[in-house]
Amino acid sequence: MRHLISPLDFSVEETNELLSLAEEIAADRSRFSHVAEGKKLATCFYEPSTRTRLSFEAAMLNLGGSVLGFSSADSSSAAKGESVADTIRVISCYADICAMRHPKEGAPLVAAMHAGIPVINAGDGGHNHPTQTLTDLLTIKALKGHLDNLTIGLCGDLKFGRTVHSLINATVRYPGVKFVLISPEELRLPGYIRKDVLDANHIEYKEVDVLEEVMPELDILYMTRVQRERFFNEEDYIRLKDSFILDTKKMRYAREDMLVLHPLPRVNEISTEVDKDPRAAYFKQAQYGVYVRMALIIKLLGLEVPTC
């Protein structure tokens, strides 16, 4: 039985296969609307994350399956002190597949070790969030047509942002990928990722702190939130925050086919005036997130796909 716990659990070939299936789904959703009939997805969310939970539920409903679950620790047996291992053993009797979100790192792995059904990590603390990474890959693949030979700009909080770290890990597996790391000094990419991932794979990258300058080079601009609490003082935050906000003025420097991605929710790091720009892909990204979860459920459950 396969699970999805870490973004690198699937090989490049398996990932490509999954993305191709997701693209087929995007092209003709109705063909897939009965493939999971009679199957149940349990969403076990020990902390609320409405967006992720609804994306999983929408995916299962689109496949003709049904959903059950809980959306916070206090509405679950965890509040009574039940271990993750025991909970998943019980859930395995009720459902065919489980998406688990947990504030503690490694909880979905513990679940996978004791489950009788496939477990999908829907986010474990600041650790992994593999379906977000698959969503990002699908968005790029579907809108750009390829995942290799891309210059990817990563902007904002590169120090704590796990989506950025996972995306780097996943995209370095494709040839010809370069990175432009755009962040304030205080929020630069951690040294171990530069060393163990970028340097170890001989990946070309540069670190800058002005977004405008590098805009013309980018195929993808991946925006993340710069949080106030990451700064030591208010002045630094105010001084720096505008440099990392994307607005129409900065978009003028970008190529016509550049894509703007963002894991959402956004706060103010992308000005709403950018939403109308055809290069803004972050709402499409949310749609691709449902397609990639549909593909993932089909793969992990080994469901038959009707041919067209």
Add this chain to the structure above:
Amino acid sequence: MLNIGGLHQGVVIDHIPAGGAMRIYDYLNLDALDAEVAIIKNASSKKMGRKDIIKIEGPITIDLDTLAVLYRGITINIIENDEIVEKRGLRLPERVTNIIRCKNPRCITSIEQELPHVFKLADEKTGVYRCIYCEERFKMK
């Protein structure tokens, strides 16, 4: 140097930092072993100044490589028919259970007491292990 007669068959755990022998004795639970055990403390060593040595007579079935979590520099001499047939450093075990404890407060092991603390070897050269749950790093000394 105090000489304890050579072994006919058994193992010599050498290059233990001085004062470390009892820790290893306890760790390997040698107390419970029905065999002759000699502990030599503060032996002089060119390399280490002072060192401890443990000699165990008889066939050994204990996995000595897990000693790496205590002292990585230990060497093992295997003796058969009065001769050293193998002399080696410790091989780092691929996976250790309940030997290294995960100290990451965000790790699932921090709230579920009954979970085993499992670390996997991530880099043999540097002796780096990582928690299988949260990837917390641990470096063997």
